[in-house]
Amino acid sequence: MTARDELPVKDSKTRTQSGYIGKSEPRANAKRLLQGRGSFIDDLRFPRLAHVAFLRSPHAHAKIKSMDFSKARAAPGVIGVFDGRAVAEYCSPWIGVLGHLKGIKSPPQYPLAIERACWQGEAVAAVVAETRAQAEDAVELVAAEWDPLPAVIDMHESLSGKVVIHPEFEDNICFSRQIDNGEVDAAFKNADVVVEESYSFGRHTGVCLEGRAILADYNAGEHMLTVHHATQAPHMMQDIFSKHLNLPEANVRVICRDIGGAYGIKVHVYPDEMCTAALSIMLRRPVKFVADRLESFLSDIHAREHKVTVRLAATKDGEILAFDLDDLTAIGPYSVYPRTSGIEGNQVVNLTGGPYKHKHYRASLNVVFTNKNVTCQYRAVGHPIAVALTEGIVDLAAQKLGMDPAEFRRRNMIPDDAYPYTGAAGMKYEVLTHHQCLDKLLSLMDYKGLRAEQAELRKKGVYRGIGLAAMIEVTNPSPAFYGVGGARISAQDGATLRLEPTGMLTVLSSVTEQGQGTEGIFAQIAATVVGVTMDKVKVITGDTSTTPYGGGTWASRGAGIGGEAVLQAGKALRSNILDIAAAILNVDKADLDIFSNEVIDLASGESKLPLAELGRVAYFRPDTLPMKFQSELMVTRHYTPREYGFTFTNGIQASLVEVDVETGFVKLLKHWCVEDCGTVINPLLVDEQIRGGVVQGIGAALFEECHYSEDGQLQNATMADYLVPMSGEMPDIVCGHVESKTRTSELGAKGVGEAGTAGAPGAVMNAINDALSSLGARVTTMPFTPERVLDALGKK
Amino acid sequence: MDHSLPLTLTVNGTRVTSRVEPRTHLIDFLRDTAGLTGSHIGCEHGVCGACTVRVDGLIVRGCLTLAVQCEGKTVDTIEGLSDSGELAELQQAFHERNALQCGYCTPGMLVAALDLVKSEPDASRERIREHLSGNYCRCTGYQAIVDAIETVLAMRRTTAKAAGARP
Structure with a gap:
């Protein structure tokens, strides 16, 4: 490769960047983590650090009759014990509603419940002590008297409204929505084939290996609150601490260094975390809270508890005419602030049927309150449900038509040349590649070969199944996601690039790093665009007092939005560097370029000026530059996606399983995913995002469920009882890519963080049902435990 | 007290x-x-x-x-x-293969992997998966971790073979 091939592009019409973009560069910031020298919240050491532990409601729904703190206050090491009223003096309540989710309602929520607890695990008192152990010891000494209230646990019972949870409301419906684009009944009436099925999705949770963690440090002298926080959205949290603790925005600094897994769990406002921040102000000292495993299960947001009935109408030639669905989902007693708990259901009705070109669509959604832990946005929000129910009913229709499921999908997918295209649910797609992805998947997995092998093995009594799941995915959300509804959550991100005197490049970004590789890919983009080598780049994220303002990391937005800001800042800095070089060298700027840490002659490639020399002159000898010339070696640019509500991506997954029809066990043999995330900035990182996501989706399909008793007690709140995927049961996952770049940005990147989780449950479900098809059995209730498989086989 | x-x-x-x-x-x-x-x-x-x-x-x-x-x-x-260099090969292989994301499980994962590398130089892919099945990773889906350990085992076998072949 010549130097010219490596040059960053100069023609603004050329869309493909060269250099480090597209290369599998290992992440520089992984090295400290490999030595155990990361900086997670619980690793921080502060003088006068106090620890808080919480008394949590043992009941699903109960009035707090009384709490006696006298013994707890006298316990060794205890600094203070507080109830909800005491903390509410310092922290105002919040309400998790958004203007664009019409009619959504939720009651005010406090850091600690006042008068009434609404789920088992809701914090009602805080004990602060010199050590966590002392705080926990003292929690046990709080004498609380409870008056249990009727608990609403089942979602249908909640919908019926016989018992209303919140006295200020007339029913238990948090949010409902209907979509009907017309003539759905006529489509079903005229259809040759109608299939209908109900699917049930288990309530599960994120199980971050690091519990939620916050260390709030109030300095009374400066009236300044510094919050070391395991959060995906530091600026959002700055705004929220400022608003609810009544501090000027500039007096709140949120810092997040290393985060031990987030996946959407750490992007919400949690009452115990708000309480910790308030306690720091109340006690004028640093206070830390790290959720232990039991607390994580009881109070990290849960997700996905849906029951959906879906119908599909098709012609005998295999053309899908319409989808019709009814989704009921239960979210716990509060809609979570500030993103609301209406979004997951909303996504389900927006995304169902997404890959297909049917014309008629009707959906009904009810989101109801229950007395269980709250649910909210967790990785792939709504997608796993929309994909599984769409792909499940599509398979059932193909089966009824006697058509191969891959061929049935091919006939109905939106053609690759039809874009821009508006789907029946009203979503606008800029550019998708369903057919290319399907073709690539079928050849990657040797679909025909696997079908032949499956038929052979079936004769020997081996039940193998092949399941497909096509999908669309919401990425790079515009302000239409939250901002238009009144949420103070930035859809925009910023990047600051600074050339240092030695020719190093510092990048500051508002996007955060939780291991996805944000800092790595931003270094790749910055190095490419400016023209330096990767070893010269240092990326800084996760500090509201130093980085530009922005949204953070969620909804597969970091690369597409934050990356474009880095690219634009890089272009501007590059131009500024060349201005200085032209002044120093006394040549025309247009004749210069930057390559490998040096300003070069564009035509010959000859080195003219190392950036370290340029930096020396610009910072220390500006007296040698022309009189009116001022160099600018620090540049900030922002980027907001505006043209589309979301930059949709697409992909398709396949699962190969073997079902033991005697024991009900499902063995995962292999998994494939072909995905189109636009520009692939780093293939190594993209594939690992997909694989990790697939395994989270497999967890939902086969293992994970929060089991509640009839009286609302979470019964499996340990990692020994709540099963997660471990290495022994997981298959190897083959990844493939199609690259259709989004034209909404110069980088052309769409998001990829949630694709794996979105499609895997549907693919696994279809594979199991394919394996069981000759036995006339189907499973539709996730997770597909051996017991449920046997139940479907009539063997229980 | x-x-x-x-x-x-x-x-x-x-x-x-x-x-x-x-x-x-x-x-x-x-x-x-x-x-x-x-x-x-x-x-x-x-x-x-x-x-x-x-x-x-x-x-x-x-x-x-x-x-x-x-x-x-x-x-x-x-x-x-890390400081003794005992983990160096595994750390390098994990880094190159991106066998970590958030890095929270990584220290435990590496210590468990080192145990296998030292005790079972011929461990198969299935044995690697089995040996790690007490170490939870929510980010990677495990495949990259298994690949990295497999790489180190293969590298060590090659080195051992070369050393054994010398007179």
């Missing part, structure tokens, strides 16, 4: 003497008393493997071991195993 007991042990080659409450777990002693925060706490009941450390050459769960049980013993953590 002071129930604390005297404790002397060797941590990463250095003798450490302290008094500890009998209820203190080894992982809390390492993190809070010895200041070695590289080993992490994940579940506190022996399921997730984030606190895996080595005691007298064997891997244990720091959350299921009491500090007082380690009187006179030798404890190795991620910090010591």
Whole structure:
């Protein structure tokens, strides 16, 4: 490769960047983590650090009759014990509603419940002590008297409204929505084939290996609150601490260094975390809270508890005419602030049927309150449900038509040349590649070969199944996601690039790093665009007092939005560097370029000026530059996606399983995913995002469920009882890519963080049902435990 | 009421003497008393493997071991195993293969992997998966971790073969 091939592009019409973009560069910031020298919240050491532990409601729904703190206050090491009223003096309540989710309602929520607890695990008192152990010891000494209230646990019972949870409301419906684009009944009436099925999705949770963690440090002298926080959205949290603790925005600094897994769990406002921040102000000292495993299960947001009935109408030639669905989902007693708990259901009705070109669509959604832990946005929000129910009913229709499921999908997918295209649910797609992805998947997995092998093995009594799941995915959300509804959550991100005197490049970004590789890919983009080598780049994220303002990391937005800001800042800095070089060298700027840490002659490639020399002159000898010339070696640019509500991506997954029809066990043999995330900035990182996501989706399909008793007690709140995927049961996952770049940005990147989780449950479900098809059995209730498989086989 | 007991042990080659409450777990002693925060706490009941450390050459769960049980013993953590170079091959392979994302499970995962690399030089892919099945990783989906360990095992076999072939 010549130097010219490596040059960053100069023609603004050329869309493909060269250099480090597209290369599998290992992440520089992984090295400290490999030595155990990361900086997670619980690793921080502060003088006068106090620890808080919480008394949590043992009941699903109960009035707090009384709490006696006298013994707890006298316990060794205890600094203070507080109830909800005491903390509410310092922290105002919040309400998790958004203007664009019409009619959504939720009651005010406090850091600690006042008068009434609404789920088992809701914090009602805080004990602060010199050590966590002392705080926990003292929690046990709080004498609380409870008056249990009727608990609403089942979602249908909640919908019926016989018992209303919140006295200020007339029913238990948090949010409902209907979509009907017309003539759905006529489509079903005229259809040759109608299939209908109900699917049930288990309530599960994120199980971050690091519990939620916050260390709030109030300095009374400066009236300044510094919050070391395991959060995906530091600026959002700055705004929220400022608003609810009544501090000027500039007096709140949120810092997040290393985060031990987030996946959407750490992007919400949690009452115990708000309480910790308030306690720091109340006690004028640093206070830390790290959720232990039991607390994580009881109070990290849960997700996905849906029951959906879906119908599909098709012609005998295999053309899908319409989808019709009814989704009921239960979210716990509060809609979570500030993103609301209406979004997951909303996504389900927006995304169902997404890959297909049917014309008629009707959906009904009810989101109801229950007395269980709250649910909210967790990785792939709504997608796993929309994909599984769409792909499940599509398979059932193909089966009824006697058509191969891959061929049935091919006939109905939106053609690759039809874009821009508006789907029946009203979503606008800029550019998708369903057919290319399907073709690539079928050849990657040797679909025909696997079908032949499956038929052979079936004769020997081996039940193998092949399941497909096509999908669309919401990425790079515009302000239409939250901002238009009144949420103070930035859809925009910023990047600051600074050339240092030695020719190093510092990048500051508002996007955060939780291991996805944000800092790595931003270094790749910055190095490419400016023209330096990767070893010269240092990326800084996760500090509201130093980085530009922005949204953070969620909804597969970091690369597409934050990356474009880095690219634009890089272009501007590059131009500024060349201005200085032209002044120093006394040549025309247009004749210069930057390559490998040096300003070069564009035509010959000859080195003219190392950036370290340029930096020396610009910072220390500006007296040698022309009189009116001022160099600018620090540049900030922002980027907001505006043209589309979301930059949709697409992909398709396949699962190969073997079902033991005697024991009900499902063995995962292999998994494939072909995905189109636009520009692939780093293939190594993209594939690992997909694989990790697939395994989270497999967890939902086969293992994970929060089991509640009839009286609302979470019964499996340990990692020994709540099963997660471990290495022994997981298959190897083959990844493939199609690259259709989004034209909404110069980088052309769409998001990829949630694709794996979105499609895997549907693919696994279809594979199991394919394996069981000759036995006339189907499973539709996730997770597909051996017991449920046997139940479907009539063997229980 | 002071129930604390005297404790002397060797941590990463250095003798450490302290008094500890009998209820203190080894992982809390390492993190809070010895200041070695590289080993992490994940579940506190022996399921997730984030606190895996080595005691007298064997891997244990720091959350299921009491500090007082380690009187006179030798404890190795991620910090010591990094500085001694014992983990260097695995760390490099993990880095190149991106066998970590958030990095919270990584110290425990590496200590568990080292145990396998040392005790079963011929371990198959299935054995690697089995050996790691007590270490939870929510980010990677495990494949990259398995690949990285497989690479190190293959590399070590090649080196051993070359050394054996020499006269």
